[in-house]
Amino acid sequence: MDTAIDLQVYTVRQIEDLELPYAIGGSMAASAYGTPRFTRDVDIVVDLPLEKVSAFMARFPHADFYIDEVAIRQAVRERSQFNIIHHESGVKVDIYIPAEAIQQNQIKRARRLVSESGEANYSPPEELIIMKLDYYQYGQPQRHLEDIVSLLYGLRGNVDFEMIEREVAARGLQEPWSAAKLRWKEVVDAKLAAAERERPAG
Incomplete structure (x- = not known):
């Protein structure tokens, strides 16, 4: 083991x-x-x-x-x-x-x-994201942020955003959630740009 x-x-x-x-x-x-x-x-x-x-x-x-x-x-x-x-x-x-x-x-x-x-x-990913946002405040914020971004990217954003937003508002987690969404957008944009560069010309 x-x-x-x-x-x-x-x-x-x-x-x-x-x-x-x-x-x-x-x-x-x-x-x-x-x-x-x-x-x-x-x-x-x-x-x-x-x-x-x-x-x-x-x-x-x-x-x-x-x-x-x-x-x-x-x-x-x-x-x-x-x-x-x-x-x-x-x-x-x-x-x-x-x-x-x-x-x-x-x-x-x-x-x-x-x-x-x-x-x-x-x-489920929604509860996992909320728990990660909670832990974000208490240490190793970068690790938890990376996990959230990995989740969103791996699931292609197919999560219940309404549920997450509701819990985020109730728990006062808007700051880490905004940071996670921004980082996710950056990752997606970077992947799309890389794919565009690799596309054969003509």
Whole structure:
């Protein structure tokens, strides 16, 4: 288990075996819709109930993984997050217990996609964009901006802009959203200009 993809595949297999509702988010989801890029972290929203915590933990043996039962139970009760780290590779998966509506919708509206990591449930692009805009304010803004642009470009702009605009207004995210749209336009214009230059004359 050397890469984030390996850890994602393993973790999804355990989640699906336990029949837990889930959706992959973060950069792995952005890559599935847009342009793949390197990441060492996996983000998954999982509706994990307290009664399945022990069964979930049993899927990640301590010999191979850092996993903390106290932290998991606290995250489930508080609707927050916990992480699992693969000892040998240092790759990490962040598990988010759905709290607010947008996280719940990531699961409810999840899309079943086939990517280089196999078939799995992914957060819908609209919720993914909104979450990325939220994270933009708290660190690594360029990474989140690139993920949003990759999403928009990969999907050829086929997202529910009305829904995104509504959430952006409600959350006060107009500044990063404007920056993302501007950067997306620049990327599209650059691609069109490159294609025009490569077109045979005559």
